[in-house]
Each structure stands twice: as C-alpha cells, then as structure tokens.
Amino acid sequence: MGDGYAFWYFLLNLLTIFLFVMWSWLLITVFADLFRRHDITGFGKVVWVIVLMLLPFLGVFFYLLDQGDRMAERQQARTMQAREDLRRFVGYSTADELEKLAKLRAAGTITEAEYSRLRARLL
Structure with a gap:
C-alpha cells in the first residue's frame, strides 16, 4: 500500500x-x-x-x-x-537549385510531379 x-x-x-x-x-x-x-x-x-x-x-x-x-x-x-x-x-542560389532539380528530373531520379512541387516551393 x-x-x-x-x-x-x-x-x-x-x-x-x-x-x-x-x-x-x-x-x-x-x-x-x-x-x-x-x-x-x-x-x-x-x-x-x-x-x-x-x-x-x-x-x-x-x-x-x-x-x-x-x-x-x-x-x-x-x-x-x-x-x-x-x-x-x-554560395547557393535559387537558380542553382532549379538547375539541380532539372538534372534530377532529366536523369529520372524524380518524377514530373515531384519536380513541379519542389520547383514551386523554391519559387
């Protein structure tokens, strides 16, 4: 107790x-x-x-x-x-990040929907 x-x-x-x-x-x-x-x-x-x-x-x-x-x-x-x-x-800018996203999309690492979503977030 x-x-x-x-x-x-x-x-x-x-x-x-x-x-x-x-x-x-x-x-x-x-x-x-x-x-x-x-x-x-x-x-x-x-x-x-x-x-x-x-x-x-x-x-x-x-x-x-x-x-x-x-x-x-x-x-x-x-x-x-x-x-x-x-x-x-x-030394990173939004343009650099957009370029990286475009490379990832071209390589097929990310889908078009992911690219659009990440690009919209950057802009």
Missing part, C-alpha cells in the same frame, strides 16, 4: 516538473519575441516586461492573445531570412 502512495507522489512530481519546464519555455519564448521585435519602442517593451514580471501568468496569456499570430509570422520571417543568409554565405 505504501508503494502505491509513493507512485502517486512520483506522478505528481513528474507532472509538476513537466509543467515547470513548459512554463519556462513559454516565458523564454515570449521574452525572446518581445526583445527581437522592431515594431514597438523601448517604452513598450518596458511596459510588457513590467507586466510579465508583476503578473507572469496573466502577462504571458495576454501577450499570446495579443501577439500570438504575429509571433508565428515574425518567427517565420526570421527563419526565411536566416535561410537566405546561409544560402548567400554558402
């Missing part, structure tokens, strides 16, 4: 640790998005930081309600910019 009691404490502790890690990740994500933003002033950032410090749960939820969709857009834009920067640094 004592073992079952300890098992429930273990599960409760596991759930608590999971929720703490998830909350920490969410808070870090919100702060990272807040400090990377260029569309608000320093004063706006200070106000958000104060709200997040004084009312962390409500502050994060308000931020996600207010900025959730734009957070995803900004993250996607940063990802695309990083991809383009990497391509420029490495």
Whole structure:
C-alpha cells in the first residue's frame, strides 16, 4: 500500500516538473519575441516586461492573445531570412537549385510531379 502512495507522489512530481519546464519555455519564448521585435519602442517593451514580471501568468496569456499570430509570422520571417543568409554565405542560389532539380528530373531520379512541387516551393 505504501508503494502505491509513493507512485502517486512520483506522478505528481513528474507532472509538476513537466509543467515547470513548459512554463519556462513559454516565458523564454515570449521574452525572446518581445526583445527581437522592431515594431514597438523601448517604452513598450518596458511596459510588457513590467507586466510579465508583476503578473507572469496573466502577462504571458495576454501577450499570446495579443501577439500570438504575429509571433508565428515574425518567427517565420526570421527563419526565411536566416535561410537566405546561409544560402548567400554558402554560395547557393535559387537558380542553382532549379538547375539541380532539372538534372534530377532529366536523369529520372524524380518524377514530373515531384519536380513541379519542389520547383514551386523554391519559387
């Protein structure tokens, strides 16, 4: 009987640790998005930081309600910019990738449908 009691404490502790890690990740994500933003002033950032410090749960939820969709857009834009920067640094361009796709299609490695799908993704 004592073992079952300890098992429930273990599960409760596991759930608590999971929720703490998830909350920490969410808070870090919100702060990272807040400090990377260029569309608000320093004063706006200070106000958000104060709200997040004084009312962390409500502050994060308000931020996600207010900025959730734009957070995803900004993250996607940063990802695309990083991809383009990497391509420029490495020396690959979209034209080079289209040429490789044409060679793969000519060799029969990829089908016409795959070629069209990959070409559309590149363009």
